[in-house]
Amino acid sequence: MSQPDTPLAAPLAVIVLAAGKGTRMKSDLHKVLHPVAGRPMLLHLLASLDGAGASRRVVVVGASGEQVEAAVAGSGVDIAWQHEQLGTAHAALQAKAALADFDGIAIVCFGDTPLLSTDTVARLAARLEAEDAPMVAVLGFRPADAAAYGRVIADADGTIRKMVEYKDASEQERAVDLCNSGVTAVRTADLWRLLEAVGNDNAAGEYYLPDIVMLAIAEGARAVAIETGADEVAGINSRAELAVVEEGWQAQRRLRAMAEGASLIAPDTVWFSHDTVIGRDVTIEPNVVFGPGVSVADGAVIHAFSHLEGATVGPRADVGPYARLRPGAVLGAKSRVGNFVEVKKATLGEGAKANHLSYIGDAEVGAGVNIGAGTITCNYDGFFKYRTTIGAGAFIGSNSALVAPVSIGAGAIVAAGSVVTKDVAADALALVRPAQVEKRGWAAQFRALMTARKGGK
Structure with missing residues (x-):
């Protein structure tokens, strides 16, 4: 202004x-x-x-x-x-x-x-x-x-x-x-x-x-x-006139973003909020929506079909495609939030990654952490919210559930499929799943029995 x-x-x-x-x-x-x-x-x-x-x-x-x-x-x-x-x-x-x-x-x-x-x-x-x-x-x-x-x-x-x-x-x-x-x-x-x-x-x-x-x-x-x-x-008296003014505002904002050094791959498909801040050399792919309160630092990439609101994206961070950043999401430099990942009221340190199919809410994720596919922070018990802390360099295996409040120490490894309900020490391995049991020949016997019951069909 x-x-x-x-x-x-x-x-x-x-x-x-x-x-x-x-x-x-x-x-x-x-x-x-x-x-x-x-x-x-x-x-x-x-x-x-x-x-x-x-x-x-x-x-x-x-x-x-x-x-x-x-x-x-x-x-x-x-x-x-x-x-x-x-x-x-x-x-x-x-x-x-x-x-x-x-x-x-x-x-x-x-x-x-x-x-x-x-x-x-x-x-x-x-x-x-x-x-x-x-x-x-x-x-x-x-x-x-x-x-x-x-x-x-x-x-x-x-x-x-x-x-x-x-x-x-x-x-x-x-x-x-x-x-x-x-x-x-x-x-x-x-x-x-x-x-x-x-x-x-x-x-x-x-x-x-x-x-x-x-x-x-x-x-x-x-x-x-x-x-x-x-x-x-232009006065706005109807929904149609509101849409016309919105489109005009967006068109001007897109031009401004590009004039200030951002690349919009398909400008007409990008929607800004009144207070969106976009740095230089930012790349925004098609069908990205910015809700209120978003700041994107220099060199970041926002991939297609992502929705950001109340979020801070650090330098050279990588978001999406199909990512959702909700209020309180803070992504450090060179961090990565991939496809179908939702982040809410959580900070990802420099270089931290949550590449796919995860929910990270009410959490502090240290630098260099790798969060495997399907991991969730279980932050809500139906009444209150609780925080999860993950130390720098930790590795969280796929399909893990971190039941807050819980802390994962720096450099620790949480094995895939774990349900973690207690703190994990630094550099420890947390393995929380039943022992694997194998019954040889059981599957073949089961199929034979079921086939007989079905009349050999």
Whole structure:
């Protein structure tokens, strides 16, 4: 997240409108809490606003607002309630009490636009501090299909002559392709007065936020528009639109990963989280999914069909294919987690290997340990979790069960098929299985008997 090039002279507050019911999402989850890249869209937006220097943040909520309130609890965000859905101007006005002691620039924006960038927010706020000192600055965009967006009628220099909602626009006004994103910057010294003066004499009978522009112009003040790309202000109102924004975000993140030195064999099949960290010379094969909280160090390889979440992958480590790293997995340098291996809340030391078909949970695995196929750490008794410790250089034979809490000493060998319930000393051999019994000729006699019973067939 970049910081604005030139700090604002005035303090900055943001008012995020999130009071809509979001009925088109067909969800019990509040619209602005639906995730993009594993993070609620509202939190994406708030991060951008923070980066622009916002010192005060107010989110206006209505239906299911308690969900939003819980999502931002402890983050210093104020909540304002719009109990009646009377329009965007009315919604913004609900923030007045929370900002009663604030004197500076306020930006009003929408909680369902997660791609609004720090740079654009800062640029819009800075426009109010330009020499021509406009009273209102509006963020416009030019979509491929202007559809039912409100229009911005402006001169070539951005001076706004008229703002009009699509429902109230003439055919000539609808032909204009500069549309209103709804993102608006106004000094609080003017904002509350303008909002309180907005009427609802329009086709929808609502109090529209863009009307403050016309009120400012009527006072003889200037209102201006600056532009940004349509993708940045895309609002999300349905699952289909959410998917489109997700795909756009992922496409940009993939390009960034490759630009920073990672190789993506089939980029369109790799899915990142909002906070994924990828080092240089990392290779990511097809169909890899990164959940939140993953860091991959230089030179690591993530093979196909692996899923990583809350994991740290060390330099030149090797993961997959078909591996699952869960929260708390830490892989040391040159370690190896192979196909159908799951690691959870466990650390693998440098060069340690679990090559196939294993579960390593709640464990500390030392450097150079080799864990054979089918090995599991039995970490849960149905009530509590317990840890397994495996010392450096130990060898765990295939199909072993390590029943925690248990410790395997450095250099020890656990024979294949063992069920280990007691600590094993360093450099010892643990052999935990019944003696092999062989009855010569028994199999042939058994087959003959069964064949006779079946009638010789």
